[in-house]
Amino acid sequence: GAxxxxxxxxxxxxKGKDVELRCDxxxxxxALYWYRQSLGQGLEFLIYFQGNSAPDKSGxxxxxxxxxxxxxxxxxLTIQRTQQEDSAVYLCASSLSSGNTIYFGEGxxxxxx
Amino acid sequence: KNEVEQSPQNLTAQEGEFITINCSYSVGISALHWLQQxxxxxxxxxxxxxxGKKKHGRLIATINIQEKHSSLHITASHPRDSxxxxxxxxxxxxxxxxxxFGAGTILRVKS
Numbered sequence: 001g002a003x004x005x006x007x008x009x010x011x012x013x014x015k016g017k018d019v020e021l022r023c024d025x026x027x028x029x030x031a032l033y034w035y036r037q038s039l040g041q042g043l044e045f046l047i048y049f050q051g052n053s054a055p056d057k058s059g060x061x062x063x064x065x066x067x068x069x070x071x072x073x074x075x076x077l078t079i080q081r082t083q084q085e086d087s088a089v090y091l092c093a094s095s096l097s098s099g100n101t102i103y104f105g106e107g108x109x110x111x112x113x
Numbered sequence: 114k115n116e117v118e119q120s121p122q123n124l125t126a127q128e129g130e131f132i133t134i135n136c137s138y139s140v141g142i143s144a145l146h147w148l149q150q151x152x153x154x155x156x157x158x159x160x161x162x163x164x165g166k167k168k169h170g171r172l173i174a175t176i177n178i179q180e181k182h183s184s185l186h187i188t189a190s191h192p193r194d195s196x197x198x199x200x201x202x203x204x205x206x207x208x209x210x211x212x213x214f215g216a217g218t219i220l221r222v223k224s
Contacts, residue, residue, distance in 0.1 A: 031210075033211075033212060035214075042199070042214060042215070042216040042217050043199065043214040043217070045211070045212070045213065045214070048211045048212075056211055091156065093156075093212075100161070101146075101158050101161050102146060102148075102158055102161075102201070102212065103158065104148075104155055104156040104157070104158075105155070106155045107155065
């Protein structure tokens with residue numbers, strides 16, 4: 001498709017398990033963002049990739065969270081040893097460059113039980 | 114204090130009313146985004162503006178870069194406008210701009 005694609009759309013996992021969330025940005029977009037949104041809360045910045053530069057990881061809440069972006073395109077957000085407080089919608093967004101209109105994916109709904 | 118502040122946090126209006134949502138930011142930016150998130154839905158970009166005013170249908174966005182303030186207006190509001198409206202400011206980093214989001218304004222338009 002032409003938009004930002006995220007998978008899985010829904011994930012239920014047991015506490016302590018690892019999860020991987022995938023984001024396919026719009027082709028050619030150099031800027032990619034991961035955010036999360038807990039129920040009834042605002043958007044929380046997690047990590048930002050811009051081209052080939054080192055990512056801005058300042059929003060990652062703990063060392064259980066990591067993200068990669070391979071070949072400047074697809075990104076994977078990994079949460080190790082999931083906790084119940086990790087339950088949230090994880091949103092990926094991309095833009096042509098950091099100063100352009102931003103496009104969001106539909107999000108990955110993560111529930112840790 | 115957040116770098117991007119929105120007000121009000123919650124807003125309930127009657128159908129047909131004129132609505133204003135405000136966004137103030139504490140850092141120097143060159144542009145600002147307004148986003149819309151429907152209940153249970155995704156997020157879409159409404160505007161990106163760097164000066165003056167932009168209009169799309171019943172939505173109008175204004176920005177004053179010097180005063181570090183932007184407003185989103187909705188004319189002749191309708192229940193389908195009910196959503197969360199979010200402003201976002203690109204904060205200049207060494208390698209690009211990182212978006213910082215306001216907390217959002219929850220708008221409910223009653224018929």
